[in-house]
Amino acid sequence: MFAIVGAAGNVGYSTSSALRWAGVPVRAILRDRTKAARLSDIGCEIATADLQDAASLAKAIGDADAVQIIIPVLPRAKDPADELRRSIESLFEALAQARPKQVLAISDYGAHVADDIGMPSMFRSLEARLAQLQTQLLVLRSAEHMHNWGRVIPMAVASGILPTLQDPVDMAQPTISAHDLGLIAADLLLRPESGKDLEVIHAEGPHRYSANDVAAAVSQLSGRVARARAVPRSQWQETLERTIPASLANLLIKANDAKNEGGLVEIEPNASEVRYGTTSLIDALRPLVLPV
Known part of the structure; x- marks a missing residue:
């Protein structure tokens, strides 16, 4: 039995579908x-x-042999950062009670960095806590999801300007479609056990893309010219806090500072395995620009 925590999400549903296609039993755990x-x-x-x-949560996991977990960010929570910390602790307690043979945790590029770099550092805490479990731990560190651009695509189509915290706008950064990430996770769950207590695997798309590449894809799909424009660093806090709480804004600001510096929100040096998805940026953005 494979238990998928957060199975209704983009990644969780993709994993669940792939596992069912392989003919194995799946328990979808939903809130x-x-x-x-x-x-x-x-x-x-x-x-x-x-x-x-x-x-x-421990009861829902039950007798599952393997469990996939993903920590959702709740932007509407009063304090999303605190919610993340509480979710990590609750997950640890549930897994310690259920004691599955294997846990696959979706983590983040940059989780190996010791300095505080915002969101990746939250996943560093997740990895450290789960490493205390008496089970085989698979950590799947993910590049940023392509569908995250969906937040600003309507503005880009309407105004011709794609606002971004990526600066410079021509710097290619790792990204992946959520669907591909779920497929990679399913493949890892189905492969023979390695016998290792801990494995860290990285996953990104077939190519790296810049904000300029995103603007070009939006232009091609919408038929309207869009250009990427970096939001001035001095305006980040104010801009983000128009739509999300301060604690989440701070996590994103630190993460984007690290991305723009280069070399931090990256594959860990000497990483043993990197998986690559097949979905291109334009195909991932197509349903966001041209919804059915």
Whole structure:
């Protein structure tokens, strides 16, 4: 049995679908049962649990041999950073109770960096906590998801300006489609056990892309010219806090400072394995620009 925590999300659903296609049993663990229909349709067993209720989460995991976890960022929470910390601790407690043979944790590029670089550092904390479990741990560090550009695509189509914190706008950075990440996770779960207590694997798309590349893809898909424009560093805090709480803004600011510096939000030096997805940027953005 493979238990997928957050199976209704982009990554979780992709993993669940691939596992079901391979013919193995999947338990989809959801916070909101109203999102269960498409998972039931592909043959998943459904369980519900709140990520911050360790007892209910342990019960939902039950007798699963392997568990995939992903920590959601809740931008509408009063303090998203604190919510992340609480989720990490709750997940640890639940997994310690359930004691699955294997845990696959979705992490972040840059989680190996000791300095505080915002969001990747939260995942560094996740990795450190899960390493205390008495189980085989697979850490799948992900490049930034391509669909994150969906937040600013409507503005780019309407105004011709794609605002970005990436500076310079021609610097290519690692990114991956959520669908590909889920497929890679499923493949790792299905492969024979390595016998290692801890494995760290990185995943990114077939190519690296810059903000200019994103603007070019939006232009091609929409038929309207869009150009990338870096938001001045002095305006980041004010710009972000228009839509998200300060604690989340601070995590993103530190992460983007590290990305723009280069070499930090990256594959860890001497990494043993890197997986590459196949979805191009334009194909990942297509449903965001041209929704069905």
